[in-house]
Amino acid sequence: MTDSVVIKEVAARDGLQAQPKHLTLEQRQQLIEALAETGVPELEIGSFVSPKAVPQMAGTDVLAANLPAPAISYSALVPNMKGYDAAIGCGVKTLAIALAATEEMNQNNIRMSLEQTFAMGEDLMTRANNEGVSVHAYLAVAFECPYEGPVSPDVVLSQARQLMACKPARLVIADTIGAANPGAVRDLMKPLVEEFGADALGCHFHDTRAMAMANVYAALEVGVRQFDSSAGGLGGCPFAPGAKGNVATEDVVMLCEAMGYSTGIAMPRLLTAVELLSEFIGSPQGGRAHYWLSKNAA
Amino acid sequence: MTDSVVIKEVAARDGLQAQPKHLTLEQRQQLIEALAETGVPELEIGSFVSPKAVPQMAGTDVLAANLPAPAISYSALVPNMKGYDAAIGCGVKTLAIALAATEEMNQNNIRMSLEQTFAMGEDLMTRANNEGVSVHAYLAVAFECPYEGPVSPDVVLSQARQLMACKPARLVIADTIGAANPGAVRDLMKPLVEEFGADALGCHFHDTRAMAMANVYAALEVGVRQFDSSAGGLGGCPFAPGAKGNVATEDVVMLCEAMGYSTGIAMPRLLTAVELLSEFIGSPQGGRAHYWLSKNAA
Numbered sequence: 001m002t003d004s005v006v007i008k009e010v011a012a013r014d015g016l017q018a019q020p021k022h023l024t025l026e027q028r029q030q031l032i033e034a035l036a037e038t039g040v041p042e043l044e045i046g047s048f049v050s051p052k053a054v055p056q057m058a059g060t061d062v063l064a065a066n067l068p069a070p071a072i073s074y075s076a077l078v079p080n081m082k083g084y085d086a087a088i089g090c091g092v093k094t095l096a097i098a099l100a101a102t103e104e105m106n107q108n109n110i111r112m113s114l115e116q117t118f119a120m121g122e123d124l125m126t127r128a129n130n131e132g133v134s135v136h137a138y139l140a141v142a143f144e145c146p147y148e149g150p151v152s153p154d155v156v157l158s159q160a161r162q163l164m165a166c167k168p169a170r171l172v173i174a175d176t177i178g179a180a181n182p183g184a185v186r187d188l189m190k191p192l193v194e195e196f197g198a199d200a201l202g203c204h205f206h207d208t209r210a211m212a213m214a215n216v217y218a219a220l221e222v223g224v225r226q227f228d229s230s231a232g233g234l235g236g237c238p239f240a241p242g243a244k245g246n247v248a249t250e251d252v253v254m255l256c257e258a259m260g261y262s263t264g265i266a267m268p269r270l271l272t273a274v275e276l277l278s279e280f281i282g283s284p285q286g287g288r289a290h291y292w293l294s295k296n297a298a
Numbered sequence: 299m300t301d302s303v304v305i306k307e308v309a310a311r312d313g314l315q316a317q318p319k320h321l322t323l324e325q326r327q328q329l330i331e332a333l334a335e336t337g338v339p340e341l342e343i344g345s346f347v348s349p350k351a352v353p354q355m356a357g358t359d360v361l362a363a364n365l366p367a368p369a370i371s372y373s374a375l376v377p378n379m380k381g382y383d384a385a386i387g388c389g390v391k392t393l394a395i396a397l398a399a400t401e402e403m404n405q406n407n408i409r410m411s412l413e414q415t416f417a418m419g420e421d422l423m424t425r426a427n428n429e430g431v432s433v434h435a436y437l438a439v440a441f442e443c444p445y446e447g448p449v450s451p452d453v454v455l456s457q458a459r460q461l462m463a464c465k466p467a468r469l470v471i472a473d474t475i476g477a478a479n480p481g482a483v484r485d486l487m488k489p490l491v492e493e494f495g496a497d498a499l500g501c502h503f504h505d506t507r508a509m510a511m512a513n514v515y516a517a518l519e520v521g522v523r524q525f526d527s528s529a530g531g532l533g534g535c536p537f538a539p540g541a542k543g544n545v546a547t548e549d550v551v552m553l554c555e556a557m558g559y560s561t562g563i564a565m566p567r568l569l570t571a572v573e574l575l576s577e578f579i580g581s582p583q584g585g586r587a588h589y590w591l592s593k594n595a596a
Contacts, residue, residue: 178590181553181556181557182512182515182553182557183515183556183557183558184556184557207586208587208590209552209556209587209590210511210546210549210552210553210585210586210587211511211549211552211553211556211587213508213509213511213512214480214511214512214514214515214553216512217480217481217512217515217516218515221519244586244587244589244590248508251508251509254507254508254509255479255480255508255509255512258479258481258482258507258509259479259480259481259482260481287508288505288508288542288586289506289507289508289509289542291542292476292506292507292542
């Protein structure tokens with residue numbers, strides 16, 4: 001156990017990817033620079049997906065070629081081997097892949113069976129290991145699936161073992177639809193930490209049902225020390241006013257630091273990045289403690 | 299340990315008491331009726347304080363005389379023995395008193411020393427015991443004081459022992475300014491539950507710094523089963539847009555029920571009460587999961 005928490009900032013990917021407001025490449029570049037200034041150790045810059053399917057992420061290759069502060073670990077999401085090639089071609093050294101824990105989610109989301117998705121992920125991780133590329137394997141809808149409902153922890157444990165056999169740099173348990181509760185997080189993450197160790201694991205939470213911060217605490221309590229979060233809490237359904245997105249980086253930082261874990265993140269710089277994000281998106285962004293922070297963190 | 303959680307609904311008191319919009323007595327009556335319809339077991343109806351100091355709470359005696367559904371445990375806040383007399387005179391059988399854990403908070407808030415405040419509380423509890431009246435003793439600013447900063451758990455434990463000697467029906471540990479973190483909640487509530495038992499304790503959290511839900515979970519994990527909350531999360535500083543208030547009843551209910559604890563509260567009726575509250579206050583109220591709930595709870 002360490003006294004620090006590693007935050008992976010995902011606003012530039014998970015935050016932006018579903019926004020109706022498409023940021024320009026220059027804006028995305030500025031956002032990445034502002035986020036890099038915060039001191040965050042890991043930063044997801046975008047994804048290598050079809051620009052037809054996700055126009056918000058077009059040009060991630062250009063961003064990858066112009067990254068600031070090389071001390072940060074930059075990563076990008078890739079959906080398949082084609083994305084792997086594109087990302088590696090631009091010098092990205094950490095890739096994220098998302099594998100859904102249920103048949104229906106895979107079928108509906110990427111029109112592949114669960115077996116096909118996992119086989120693709122295993123091929124990709126095997127290749128990455130051979131080529132010295134790090135992979136963050138995301139197990140999506142690990143608590144509940146929008147099509148199949150609650151996902152059994154036994155299923156997730158079994159899938160985790162299958163994926164861990166391919167030695168990803170990190171297995172990220174993702175509550176994709178914000179349906180986890182802290183008791184479920186505790187019950188799932190405890191055996192995972194015991195079996196694989198905290199260094200091999202991360203958690204990715206959304207605040208859809210108001211439980212993201214409780215889930216972060218529950219994961220911390222069973223030893224998890226690596227969390228995804230999004231500056232300003234960006235990442236909710238943009239068409240649903242008030243629909244909460246990813247757990248906000250500023251809220252997670254405050255929780256961790258209040259509990260004595262260092263994150264390396266400078267809050268005033270993070271709030272500056274959130275301001276920039278608000279300007280680009282065209283509406284105020286901010287975690288739940290934004291008002292308090294704006295008065296107290298400078 | 300039981301598999302149910304007792305929620306004390308405080309919107310009609312802690313929620314309304316600082317709002318710039320003063321509800322009429324008829325509106326407060328309607329709100330209490332709507333909240334009573336939710337199935338909540340405990341409901342704070344107002345406070346017996348000077349109408350000059352807190353005009354929002356004027357006429358609580360009238361409300362007390364017209365309470366619906368007698369199965370609910372109704373309570374009111376009283377600041378002193380004069381308030382005690384007034385409340386008892388209207389038939390209120392459970393009184394709440396607030397004693398701040400720090401010298402400066404008592405001095406600044408009610409112009410009494412900490413010693414004087416505790417002596418007043420002890421006198422009141424002694425009288426209440428003799429007269430068969432229940433008292434919820436609130437230990438305010440139990441985690442951090444706006445004047446003195448962090449409050450030592452040892453101080454709170456010692457004050458808790460002092461107050462418990464007067465046998466209140468409940469000792470409520472109150473994070474008055476929303477400064478607690480879940481680690482601090484765990485470390486304070488664990489010894490309290492071990493020493494006094496869960497039935498004698500409650501927690502009162504504010505979401506000022508985004509940690510209220512994590513704090514509820516932390517308290518649940520060490521055995522606390524009684525929580526204050528406010529429908530719609532009403533109770534933030536009304537002059538500060540975005541300043542979060544009391545932890546929202548709907549969020550706490552969702553957390554508890556998701557973890558398998560029953561609360562007895564019917565979510566659709568609670569959302570109806572929040573709608574009424576929004577109408578009366580003149581702006582949308584709602585906990586953090588409000589959007590999700592509005593689509594899924596009916």
